[in-house]
Amino acid sequence: MQPVGRAISGVIRPPGSKSLTNRALVTAALAAGTSELTGVLRSRDTEVMIDSLRRLGISIEESTDEHRVVVQGCGGKIPNARADLWLENSGTSIRFLAAMCALGPGNGQPGNYRLDGNSRMRERPIDDLISALGAMGCQARCELNSGCPPVVIESTGLSASKVSIRAEKSSQFLSALLLASPYNQKPLQIETIGTMVSEPYVKMTSGVMAAFGVSVECPQPGTYIVKPATYQGIQYDIEPDASAASYFFAVAAITGGEVTVDGLNASALQGDVMFVKALEQMGCEVRWGERQITVKGQPLKGIEIDMNAISDTAQTLAVVATFAQSPTTIRNIAHVRHKETDRIQAVVTEINKLGIHAVEFEDGMTIHPGVPRCSESNPALVDTYDDHRMAMSFALLGLVHSGIVIDNPGCTSKTYPDFFADLARLCEESSSL
Ligand SMILES: O=C(O)C1=C[C@@H](OP(=O)(O)O)[C@@H](O)[C@H](O)C1
Ligand SMILES: C=C(OP(=O)(O)O)C(=O)O
Numbered sequence: 001m002q003p004v005g006r007a008i009s010g011v012i013r014p015p016g017s018k019s020l021t022n023r024a025l026v027t028a029a030l031a032a033g034t035s036e037l038t039g040v041l042r043s044r045d046t047e048v049m050i051d052s053l054r055r056l057g058i059s060i061e062e063s064t065d066e067h068r069v070v071v072q073g074c075g076g077k078i079p080n081a082r083a084d085l086w087l088e089n090s091g092t093s094i095r096f097l098a099a100m101c102a103l104g105p106g107n108g109q110p111g112n113y114r115l116d117g118n119s120r121m122r123e124r125p126i127d128d129l130i131s132a133l134g135a136m137g138c139q140a141r142c143e144l145n146s147g148c149p150p151v152v153i154e155s156t157g158l159s160a161s162k163v164s165i166r167a168e169k170s171s172q173f174l175s176a177l178l179l180a181s182p183y184n185q186k187p188l189q190i191e192t193i194g195t196m197v198s199e200p201y202v203k204m205t206s207g208v209m210a211a212f213g214v215s216v217e218c219p220q221p222g223t224y225i226v227k228p229a230t231y232q233g234i235q236y237d238i239e240p241d242a243s244a245a246s247y248f249f250a251v252a253a254i255t256g257g258e259v260t261v262d263g264l265n266a267s268a269l270q271g272d273v274m275f276v277k278a279l280e281q282m283g284c285e286v287r288w289g290e291r292q293i294t295v296k297g298q299p300l301k302g303i304e305i306d307m308n309a310i311s312d313t314a315q316t317l318a319v320v321a322t323f324a325q326s327p328t329t330i331r332n333i334a335h336v337r338h339k340e341t342d343r344i345q346a347v348v349t350e351i352n353k354l355g356i357h358a359v360e361f362e363d364g365m366t367i368h369p370g371v372p373r374c375s376e377s378n379p380a381l382v383d384t385y386d387d388h389r390m391a392m393s394f395a396l397l398g399l400v401h402s403g404i405v406i407d408n409p410g411c412t413s414k415t416y417p418d419f420f421a422d423l424a425r426l427c428e429e430s431s432s433l
Helices: 018-030 044-055 091-101 127-135 172-183 200-211 242-255 271-282 308-321 334-338 343-353 388-400 409-414 419-431
Strands: 010-012 034-038 059-062 069-072 082-086 111-116 139-142 151-155 162-166 188-193 217-220 223-226 235-237 258-262 285-288 292-296 304-306 328-331 358-361 364-367 380-382 404-406
Touching: 010 419, 018 034, 018 044, 018 069, 018 091, 018 172, 018 200, 044 059, 044 082, 044 091, 044 409, 082 091, 091 111, 091 127, 091 151, 091 172, 127 139, 127 151, 127 162, 127 172, 162 172, 172 188, 172 200, 172 223, 200 271, 242 258, 242 271, 242 292, 242 308, 242 388, 242 419, 271 285, 271 292, 271 308, 304 308, 308 328, 308 334, 308 343, 308 364, 308 388, 334 343, 343 358, 343 364, 343 380, 343 388, 380 388, 388 404, 388 409, 388 419, 409 419
Parallel strands: 010 258, 034 235, 082 111, 162 188, 304 328, 380 404
Antiparallel strands: 034 069, 059 069, 111 151, 139 151, 188 223, 217 223, 258 292, 285 292, 328 364, 358 364
């Protein structure tokens, strides 16, 4: 990375949301009729989803605009009775597809599906979802009895009136059940046990379901009711990715510039748009427009913040916190230890390696302000742990400080293959303003 040495200002539109793309692909695949999805994210996490849906027999046509796909829905009956699916390290894909596979082929014959991923995926929990699917009438198991993938699902369909699910390690378990639930043969009441994490993603799930014509009732917190229904194929446009937007808002915050992210606003389905509130608390100026959000950097002060709801942006905030005038404490994010890597440990290790001080505790971290001990002649290699968000957030340090080298920058391909090109373009365009 080469430091830019000035305030960065400009406008950027990140690619489509990973979370919305993978939800829309599943609902479109389960719908009756054809759906046209636009603004689709093309990245490893969405490629493994598209490839797996095709293996299940769903037709997905691509067009000259790679961000537009046309999906022929199966009406809730999975065309192929057997499939072996590879989900790499995509949490949304493996969890949403496990629930989808539990619907089976819908012809009275059992479907048989195996879902697996890379070595890190084999360490990421899925047992709370597998137990719930088992309780709904299918044979679902973790093949290695590890509580993690690979998973095997044998099912003739789901028929339950009530099920409980734990979403303490990941909200994706509940989202997965909700996405499949219209094709459960009875009205289904889902109860969450324990404290749910990443709550805005569940609202996002019901938002996408509503767009495809199915409503989720929530009579009280932790209870969800879905009646038998069929998603209807539609034209659906996907918002730009709000988690990806956090890196560009952070550029404004740490360089004292002004960055506008196009395509997002306060009514976005993605909870991560609220990252800008954290920057506001640190002293930045935030302007919410009808179709864009702008952050203007100002001198930063450290804050105490609960990031449970927006934990994909915790690494971004941790890096921004190194530029503040006082320490920042991020709390209530123990669940990020189950993501692409143990993100609390990874962030604290890398910040300390750079000679800045960070302290890890069970459900969070404290970041002290500081300047990395590296220079052009004495560079520091930042390990990224095959975590796209480590690469994208630590790249911010390299915009300001000399000698920051990001190891394996290609790992951003999980959700944002063009991240470094887009960041460079924002910086270049800023210099010509
Ligand atoms: O449902 C989703 O689209 C997601 C939910 C979150 O996971 P957890 O619920 O595991 O925190 C988030 O970290 C992930 O990137 C996407
Ligand atoms: C945690 C993430 O992804 P997933 O759980 O979908 O693999 C992420 O994108 O930060």
